[in-house]
Amino acid sequence: MELLLMSNWTDVQSTPETYVFPPDKRPGKLIFPDCKDIPTIDLEKSEGLERAEVIEKIMKASQEFGFFQVINHGVSQGLMEDTMSVFQEFFGMPAEYKASFYSSGTNQSCRIYSSTLNYHKEDFHYWRDNFTQSCHPLEDHVQSWPEKPTRYREVTSTYCVEVRKFLLRILDLICEGLGLKLGYFEDELTKIQLLSVNHHIPCPDPSLTLGMPEHCDPNLISMLHQCAVPGLQLFKDGQWLGVEPVPDAFIVIAGLQLKVISNDLFTSPIHRVVTHTKDKRTTIGTFLIPSGDFQIEPAMALVDTGNPPVYGAFTYKEFFSTFTGKDCDAQSALGCFKKQLE
Template identity: 65%
Template structure:
């Protein structure tokens, strides 16, 4: 069978190497939706009082939930629709063309793969294809992007510029809320921008497999753009909960590096994806990522208490990953409390 799932036709049953052991599979299709996801309305940031209230809502969401939905975010609805449309076109193109972008080399600036970048070694495969490429700065990366569909580079470049503007705006509001100097997150802390698309074809039995592993985001901040097809889940209060999308809204997830900079004030949620039985799911995630050599440490202004984490570079953080998950990696940089 083809490695790329987007090339599969009329799938009637799940191949054995996509069926997870009982302790790792979802075990059911229907999950309760999370009812209390914070909703941030960015129309309110222009007036002084409304701006202060919105900032406090963002800080509260980062502290107590680690996940929030944003409406009236400034990214045009038509551009969001175009981006989703051109991505679907790419995955529906002939397999011969898509194979020219297939790679499991993490150093490639544009790569298409299935399941994970260790497909050949993993005992079970995740129900997804993924296209990931660098976005910022555009002039250094756009030539590595897919040439087809013909409008791909124009649409995705416009989209990535707007997403970066939006995420830096959110980080700017977080700066204000934490009392950090203006522009704290600009430059090396958000040097890299990744555009990552997960494409999940309909799955005959979603209770047996996963579209993505449960994971924490290791970066600074993430924006998730998805349609109303269920599948994204967060782990909260000891159970997996579905995430319902408002029309033309986006989700923001503080990454583990933001958790460190806030000196453990912020949360970063464990999340995963399960596929859908009858619908194709397409999700666009955008990540702002530090440069490899920038020092990550609790910001001084966040130090109402002693620093919870030791300073480290992003390169050191990645090198510490032994396959046990980013949450375990982060714990290895936690300060030891003297007995």
């Protein structure tokens, strides 16, 4: 198990064959244009006279991109730096320690794996290690988290609480923008919170492989905390565009459930990660996920005779099973729940 983790590898001189993607799937070129139009939201302004303007920007970004960056979000720079440092330390821990968290299943509250959970069934592997932990409510999960580095539980606990508050603030602003009752997205729609960290070691030839596949997020809403090393890409208008890290910013991504609840008003973006030749890259993702048995459908306040529901009702468990059964293809999965409009 230890050998599967890329963070244990040293002095990699060439890309192993099982990480080389077919020509139609690999990035190919190494230089991509940056997306210059991704909106940046100053969340601090939402507490004052510019609240309506901030909401309008979030709504527009959610419709056009499904994607925006947030500054002045309320999570301190010190906590962001400490959390990133803790995870970088964790991936640098001895191989046998990390191996104790290795799992190819989804039942563990805390698990590390390489590429994807289906590593042994894959034809091609993604250039990453992933560490995922459940983190809400904290008291149900924290005892399963790593005890090393020594600051791990203390720092990560604080971070998980603060980023949850941040995402709920964003969802409240979306409620206002959509005309939904405040708190619409709380409780069952955000019951599960996962923290997922991707770690990419330098790759000898980034043109041949990928750090993460192209995908849409199946959950409600996601947040990415990037390091300074670029790699995230957004697919828009028929091309891949780089997302340059903004210092101390969080990236917010609308998941497929938000697309459904908004009755297709919002988009959920296709994105992926490419690798880097010289630098390690660590990113921290937080995902708010509905409870499995909760019924999801377009919000009734957004549906009328002139704007009928695009989707029928389903549970998140049903959707996720369909999503994975369709090889995580968002359009195919959503198509299974679309209504036949008369």
